[in-house]
Amino acid sequence: MKTEHELDALIVGLSNELKPSRDLWPELEQRLTDRQSVTAEVVQFKTSRWLSVPFASAYVASAASVLLAVTLFWQPATPVQTVVFNPQLVDAETAIVYSFEQAKAEQLASMKVVNPAYADWQQQLAQWQQAIGQVQLALKYNPNEAVLLKQLRQLYSQQQNYLQKVVQSGLV
Amino acid sequence: MLRSDFPAQSPPEQSVRPMDDLVSLSQRGDRAAFRQLYQQHSGRVYAVCVRLLADRSKAEDACQEVFVKVWQQLTLFRGDSSFSTWLHSIATRTAIDLWRQDKLLRLATEEMPEIAGEELGQSRELEQLILRLPHQARAVFVLFALEGYQHQEIAELLGIAEGSSKSQYHRARQLLREWLDEN
Secondary structure (H helix, E strand, O other), rough: OOOOOHHHHHHOOOOOOOOOOOOOOHHHHHHOOOHHHHHHHHHHHHOOHHHHHHHHHHHHHHHHHHHHHHHHHHHOOOOOOOOOOOOOOHHHHHHHHHHHHHHHHHHHOOOOOHHHHHHOOHHHHHHHHHHHHHHHHHHHHOOOOOHHHHHHHHHHHHHHHHHHHHHHHOOO | OOOOOOOOOOOOOOOOOOOHHHHHHHHHOOHHHHHHHHHHHHHHHHHHHHHHHHHHHHHHHOOOHHHHHHHHHHHHOOOOHHHHHHHHHHHHHHHHHHHHHHHHHHHHHOOOOOOOOOOOOOHHHHHHHHHHHHHHHHHHHHHHOOOOOOOHHHHHHHHOOHHHHHHHHHHHHHHHHHHHHHO
16 A cells, blocks of 8 residues: 555645546636626616606617717728637537537547557447437527526537547557 | 635737736726636636536536626625635635536436546546545545645535545545545
């Protein structure tokens, strides 16, 4: 049996940081609520008497004229930039799919030889993909449904675990 | 002990800003600054989550949960302690809350944890064995040996007696020594 000293030496060697298997930021950013908008709501609530009916038509008219002016005279100051992935602009489902698909692409790229025990890995992957497709279909009817999003994450995570085993089988 | 040792790694592609600047910008709602804080600290937060929960998916959820809480509570941070200490305290408490919920679920499933080797860094073997430890022994071991908490603090955090914390810690060490020999 290892001595206490040997175990202590191994414990000291443990890293205090571990890297998640995929980029969690896109999903995380989805969940960050805008603190300024919360503040704005409070301010709006406090000044709600100014939203009474007599003022409403004046507000609508002002907003409409500003919108018209912007539509007529606004032109982009800079050339249109290349579209990049911005988690703030996508829904939770897209963020999940994006981060897992990115991790999957990296796993597939690192795959060299596959152990014969995992010869049917592509069929296995396809089955998970089919299940993922079913959940995505359900999400079309119930967008942002928390349970479905959780299922989607779980299926991707299972697929990722399996793929990791396949990749490692070729490295042994 | 790793508790006080909380290194900040700067992301390679972005300019390095002092931590205080990042915290202050994030407090004003600057998501780019908060992203840098996330990049600097996510490894440390994920480590405590994955070691306590022994499940990648749950650890990823927990890690996100921690940073959502940090974002929400950041305006309350006054700098009485360092940001790292404050963040790590939220991380540990969040992971322990999920560990408690997990404890009930695991009684029904008793699944073996599944973590990919690459995530576990260089000391892969010991990391895998820690994940194999019984639920409570693992939590005590992680909090005492890796996070630097005292048995009295662990007892309060986990809702167990101080004596149980000590005995679970010794049990964990005993199991790890045995398993390391088998491998």
